[in-house]
Amino acid sequence: MKAIIQNTSQIKAPARKTQISWWVPVGLIFLSIIPLIFGALRLNELASGAEITPDNARFFASPSPVVIHIIASAVYALLGALQFVGRLWQRGSKWHRWVGRFLVPVGLLVGLSGVWMTVFYPPPEGASNLLYAFRLLFGTGMVLSIILGYLAILRKDVDQHLAWMTRAYALGLGAGTQVFTGMVGALIFGTPNEFQNALLNGAAWVINLAVAEWSIRKDSIKQTRTVQM
Numbered sequence: 381m382k383a384i385i386q387n388t389s390q391i392k393a394p395a396r397k398t399q400i401s402w403w404v405p406v407g408l409i410f411l412s413i414i415p416l417i418f419g420a421l422r423l424n425e426l427a428s429g430a431e432i433t434p435d436n437a438r439f440f441a442s443p444s445p446v447v448i449h450i451i452a453s454a455v456y457a458l459l460g461a462l463q464f465v466g467r468l469w470q471r472g473s474k475w476h477r478w479v480g481r482f483l484v485p486v487g488l489l490v491g492l493s494g495v496w497m498t499v500f501y502p503p504p505e506g507a508s509n510l511l512y513a514f515r516l517l518f519g520t521g522m523v524l525s526i527i528l529g530y531l532a533i534l535r536k537d538v539d540q541h542l543a544w545m546t547r548a549y550a551l552g553l554g555a556g557t558q559v560f561t562g563m564v565g566a567l568i569f570g571t572p573n574e575f576q577n578a579l580l581n582g583a584a585w586v587i588n589l590a591v592a593e594w595s596i597r598k599d600s601i602k603q604t605r606t607v608q609m
Contacts (some may be wrong), residue, residue, distance in 0.1 A: 405461035408549075411556035412457040419450035438501040445501075453552070456486050460549050480545075482529050490552055491523035503585035511578035518585045522551040543596045550592035557584035 407479060425436065427445050439446045459479055498515040529544030558581050565572045565580040 388398040400494040401505035402465060404464045408461035408464070408553065409458060412454075412461070413556075414559045415555035416454050416457065419454060423447065423450055428495070434600070435504065438571045445493050445497050446525040448489055450492065452486050454492050455556075456483060456549075456552055457556075459483055460487070460552070463545070463549075481531075484526060487548055487552060488523060488525045491519050491526065491548075495523070506574055508574040508578040510575060511581055511591060514578060514585065518551050518554060518582075519590065522548050525551065546596055547589065551585060554581075554585045554588055557588050561587070 381414070423438070426439060426447065433442050460483055463476060463479060463483070481493065495516060498512060503512065525544045525548035529541050529548060531536075532540035532544060561580040561584045562572075562577075565576060569576050
């Protein structure tokens with residue numbers, strides 16, 4: 381932890397940067413709102429014993445994975461957004477460390493439950509194999525990113541830790557961006573078919589990863605310039 385403090389203390393961010401950084405979690409939480417609402421509706425559906433249909437039968441047959449996924453996703457999205465506030469991980473703050481320790485297993489629950497549902501839940505009729513592959517790929521990618529980020533901080537490699545955890549969070553927030561890619565798809569295709577829907581879902585994960593990589597590269601360049609000054 382001493383190495384982390386020494387590393388972060390070298391970054392002499394101006395006061396304005398700290399103020400602007402609060403807009404980051406606000407935007408991330410906003411992006412999570414619609415998936416969180418749908419998750420809450422799904423939990424209510426399961427708890428109230430709603431009518432079983434072909435679309436929800438798999439959830440009623442085995443509710444535990446979807447319940448775990450929804451609750452863990454809500455916690456990961458909301459608390460994880462606050463991990464990007466610079467003030468909370470600067471010198472003297474224990475927030476980032478303690479919340480991070482909690483979010484590692486929570487994030488793994490999100491990724492692993494998502495992969496479990498993809499593999500073991502019977503797919504909806506006519507579902508695209510491409511969407512199945514995307515969910516496996518990006519769900520596994522989220523799990524691996526969290527593990528690599530955790531191993532990096534054990535080595536006291538702060539830069540790699542932040543990079544991998546940023547990628548993991550970007551993948552975990554895929555459902556939020558899928559709302560917007562779905563809206564764009566509706567404007568372009570009308571009602572997308574299963575293949576088009578898979579492409580739109582995959583595009584959301586790719587967009588999130590692209591933004592994450594841009595953020596990682598930008599912060600790396602800023603830190604290099606600060607150290608050289």
